[in-house]
Amino acid sequence: MTECNLAHVFSKAWLVMASSVFVVACASLNESADVEETAPTTNLENPDSKTPRLEASFEWVNVWLDGDSLRAVVRYGGGCGLHEFVLKSSGPMLKSLPPKQPLRLVHRSDGDPCRALIEDSLAWGVREYRGTPRGVTVLLLQDWNEPLNYDYP
Numbered sequence: 001m002t003e004c005n006l007a008h009v010f011s012k013a014w015l016v017m018a019s020s021v022f023v024v025a026c027a028s029l030n031e032s033a034d035v036e037e038t039a040p041t042t043n044l045e046n047p048d049s050k051t052p053r054l055e056a057s058f059e060w061v062n063v064w065l066d067g068d069s070l071r072a073v074v075r076y077g078g079g080c081g082l083h084e085f086v087l088k089s090s091g092p093m094l095k096s097l098p099p100k101q102p103l104r105l106v107h108r109s110d111g112d113p114c115r116a117l118i119e120d121s122l123a124w125g126v127r128e129y130r131g132t133p134r135g136v137t138v139l140l141l142q143d144w145n146e147p148l149n150y151d152y153p
Contacts, residue, residue, distance in 0.1 A: 053108035054085065060144050061119060068152070070139065071123045072105070081112025087124040090142055099131025106109075106144035126150060 061073040070087065090104040130152060131137040139148040 004106075021105075040095045053082070053110055055109045056083070056109040056112075058085075058105070058107045060125045060141075063141060063144050063146075063148065065126070065148050065150055066123075068125055068127045069124045070103075070141075070148070071121070071124045073119060073121050074107070075117060075119050076104075076107060077115055078109060078112035078118055079114035079116030081114065082110045083112065083118075083120075084108045085120075085122050087126075089129070093129075093131050093137075098136040098138055100138040100140055100147070101131060102142070103129065127152075 007023070056074040056076065056078075058074045061075050063070070063072045065071070074085065076083065086106045086108075088104055088106055090102040094102070095099040126139065129137060129139060129150070134153055135151075137150045137152075139150050141148060
């Protein structure tokens with residue numbers, strides 16, 4: 001076999017080997033993406049979740065009440081990961097007139113490494129936070145300076 005033919009055979013063998021390594025690497029990436037897509041995303045407290053979601057910072061842009069919904073625009077860093085926001089009670093209802101309910105927004109992320117500044121519109125139902133059968137409950141949102149008067153019939 002000539003030196004030229006031997007080099008040609010060697011380069012073909014190297015190309016086949018490199019291609020197989022690339023295919024195996026891509027297959028393992030696709031498998032992990034499938035696991036990520038099927039993982040539950042609504043239950044942030046799920047200890048069985050394979051992707052840990054850490055509490056992440058955010059900034060309030062605007063907050064308002066629209067009927068039985070609390071609506072907000074928030075800003076946070078990211079852009080290529082999962083972000084979840086859950087509205088939670090941050091303590092018992094305060095027995096005052098009108099009653100006051102402290103709330104906080106929990107922002108969890110899977111460690112999004114991107115650095116884009118995202119602005120997102122969100123909404124949550126607040127009927128469960130009514131302090132009386134009818135009237136007004138003041139919602140005290142953590143890190144938002146103004147109390148929100150939740151009026152309902």
